[in-house]
């Protein structure tokens with residue numbers, strides 16, 4: 173009986189706007205957006221992309237009926253004791269605009285696993301509807317997905333979440349996709365799935381057709397991105413949250429890596445193939461690409477206060493594969509900005525994406541076993557049909573800009589340098 177109740181629940185908004193799989197739009201506009209903190213701009217501003225907060229304002233401008241938001245954090249208004257740089261006001265502005273949606277007749281729907289968020293409480297008094305997903309009951313993880321859907325037509329996916337730091341302090345990268353209702357419909361199904369988990373502590377054995385995937389690895393959506401033919405789909409994690417047709421995040425990453433012919437560039441905050449035991453999938457994929465297929469791999473990881481010390485051992489192990497006499501190419505660099513007192517996120521590279529010569533995966537997890545196994549997350553795979561395309565060039569330029577910047581350092585095989593940085597960041601060993 174419970175299963176039946178679950179699967180027959182009507183999902184809010186479905187059909188209300190007349191957008192269906194049959195009449196949805198596939199001629200989309202995709203825009204790369206970044207937050208580059210002021211401090212880092214001196215070296216990272218050569219070819220600036222649009223700032224992320226501009227993208228969120230555009231989404232807010234577009235909204236006519238609904239905005240759906242998933243964010244692991246709600247902290248747009250910095251608390252009083254935190255020193256806020258002038259750009260820190262951006263979070264505040266976004267929050268105000270979310271409060272004002274009510275007067276425009278736009279519904280705000282939020283899913284999160286936070287029970288005690290002051291900002292959610294304020295939004296709720298301004299007509300936001302909030303559903304709690306109790307991740308503790310499912311996987312003991314967190315809900316780390318971070319996306320917006322506007323009118324089931326436009327959406328955002330990326331590393332920035334509803335934290336004022338995402339718009340001023342941390343380095344973030346995300347995609348705004350406009351006029352793309354087919355893909356937005358599929359992301360909406362992920363949202364609807366979360367929405368239905370409200371007040372529940374089990375996953376149905378029979379999934380409602382309205383929350384299963386529309387597209388996936390084996391059946392990607394064909395679309396035009398900025399007038400360039402491409403395919404795309406949405407992936408999710410953990411496994412428990414993937415209905416039969418839904419591609420898992422790790423499989424999406426594998427798919428993108430498998431399709432690479434020349435290079436794979438990865439930019440993530442943390443890299444750690446562990447869940448309390450060795451968690452091999454991503455580590456194996458990298459090894460295979462480098463050694464068996466001769467793909468050039470670059471891994472850009474953040475070096476910050478919470479960097480797990482074993483990170484160095486794991487990436488040293490990866491790098492040792494390409495020791496002489498074997499000729500292959502795997503490079504690792506650590507992105508690090510001088511830490512400020514008691515402020516571990518200042519200048520932090522919070523990016524979470526991977527790029528090849530023809531495809532892009534942008535997700536919400538760090539490449540850490542625990543995250544894929546236990547946390548709710550989403551990924552977006554975009555593959556250009558004829559390779560290249562402007563958006564790919566832009567992401568590649570952003571990666572190369574970071575890679576060659578003075579903030580990216582090769583700390584491996586250089587004990588003094590490593591120790592100096594370790595000391596600087598007080599990495600606990």
Ligand SMILES: *[C@@H]1O[C@H](CO)[C@@H](O)[C@H](O)[C@H]1NC(C)=O
Pocket residue numbers: 287306308309373
């Ligand atoms: C979440 O689930 C856990 C485990 O089932 C339970 O102990 C806890 O009370 C739940 N929290 C909320 C807010 O419902």
Ligand SMILES: *[C@@H]1O[C@H](CO)[C@@H](O)[C@H](O)[C@H]1NC(C)=O
Pocket residue numbers: 285286287305306307308313314315
């Ligand atoms: C939400 O997720 C975090 C982990 O990211 C967890 O520590 C917290 O207890 C969760 N909250 C609830 C209410 O489940």
Ligand SMILES: *[C@@H]1O[C@H](CO)[C@@H](O)[C@H](O)[C@H]1NC(C)=O
Pocket residue numbers: 201234350351
């Ligand atoms: C969406 O497409 C319409 C034309 O169909 C265009 O007028 C509008 O500017 C587009 N919206 C965005 C955000 O690009």
Ligand SMILES: *[C@@H]1O[C@H](CO)[C@@H](O)[C@H](O)[C@H]1NC(C)=O
Pocket residue numbers: 499500
């Ligand atoms: C190693 O491979 C690169 C390109 O894959 C090539 O340019 C270089 O000459 C090779 N080096 C040796 C010693 O074979």
